Amino acid sequence: MVYTGPQPGSSEQISAIVEELRGLYPQARYELNFTTPLELLVATILAAQCTDERVNAVTPQLFAKYRSAQDYAQVGQEELEQDVKSTGFYRNKAKTLRAVCQYLVDHYHGEVPQSIDELVKLPGVARKTANVVLVNAFGVTEGFIVDTHVGRVSKRLGWTQHEDAARAEQELMRLIPRSEWSSLPHRMIYHGRATCAARKPRCTSCTLVAYCPSAII
Structure with a gap:
C-alpha cells in the first residue's frame, strides 16, 4: 500500500x-499501583522487563514492609532480592533499589525530588523512569x-x-x-x-x- x-x-x-x-x-493511565512518590519510583524500577500485573502482585507486601527510603537502604541485599525475586532480574533490581534509596537518604532527606535533572542523578534512573514519576506522582511535565x-x-x-x-x-x-x-x-x-x-x-x-x-x- x-x-x-x-x-x-x-x-x-x-x-x-x-x-x-x-x-x-x-x-x-499508568497502570502500576502506588500511593506515594517513593512507591511509584520503586514500582517503576521493578517494572523493567516485567509486566505491570506481576509488579502489582508483588508491591502490596513490599510496600507494607518497606515504608521509607531508609528502609530499602538499610536492608540486606539478599533479603531484598528475595522480596522482589518474582519480578525477574532481581539481583540487579535489589541492588538498584538499595542504591537509589541510599542516594535519596544522603541527598534529599529520603524524599523523591521533583525535577528531571535531580531524578536522573539517582543510580540507574534514566529519563523514562524520571518522567513517569514526575507526571504520575507530582503532575509535573518536563518530558x-x-x-x-x-x-x-x-x-x-x-x-x-x-x-x-x-x-x-x-x-x-x-x-x-x-x-x-x-x-x-x-x-x-x-x-x-x-x-x-x-x-x-x-x-x-x-x-x-x-x-x-x-x-x-
Missing part, C-alpha cells in the same frame, strides 16, 4: 492521531515518556527513527504539543499493547491506518 495520508510529523497528522487515540483510550511501546509506535507513525529512547524523546518533544506530553504516552502504550504489537501489528483493525505510513493492509 502506498501511503497517501498527511505528511508524517505534520500538525495535521499529529492532531488527527491525538484525537483518535483520545477517543480510543479516554481513561488511559515525554518513551518506553518500548511508545518508541515502536512513534517509529511506525514516522515521528522518529531513533532507537535510543533519549534521542527519540527529544524529537517527540519537538513535534508533539506540550499539552499532550502527559496523556499521549499512556494512550500510545495502550495502543501498542492492543493493536500496534511488536511482531504482528493489527493494521487491518487499526483506526490510525489512514495516518500511518507503515500500515500493512
Whole structure:
C-alpha cells in the first residue's frame, strides 16, 4: 500500500492521531499501583522487563514492609532480592533499589525530588523512569515518556527513527504539543499493547491506518 495520508510529523497528522487515540483510550493511565512518590519510583524500577500485573502482585507486601527510603537502604541485599525475586532480574533490581534509596537518604532527606535533572542523578534512573514519576506522582511535565511501546509506535507513525529512547524523546518533544506530553504516552502504550504489537501489528483493525505510513493492509 502506498501511503497517501498527511505528511508524517505534520500538525495535521499529529492532531488527527491525538484525537483518535483520545477517543480510543479516554481513561488511559499508568497502570502500576502506588500511593506515594517513593512507591511509584520503586514500582517503576521493578517494572523493567516485567509486566505491570506481576509488579502489582508483588508491591502490596513490599510496600507494607518497606515504608521509607531508609528502609530499602538499610536492608540486606539478599533479603531484598528475595522480596522482589518474582519480578525477574532481581539481583540487579535489589541492588538498584538499595542504591537509589541510599542516594535519596544522603541527598534529599529520603524524599523523591521533583525535577528531571535531580531524578536522573539517582543510580540507574534514566529519563523514562524520571518522567513517569514526575507526571504520575507530582503532575509535573518536563518530558515525554518513551518506553518500548511508545518508541515502536512513534517509529511506525514516522515521528522518529531513533532507537535510543533519549534521542527519540527529544524529537517527540519537538513535534508533539506540550499539552499532550502527559496523556499521549499512556494512550500510545495502550495502543501498542492492543493493536500496534511488536511482531504482528493489527493494521487491518487499526483506526490510525489512514495516518500511518507503515500500515500493512
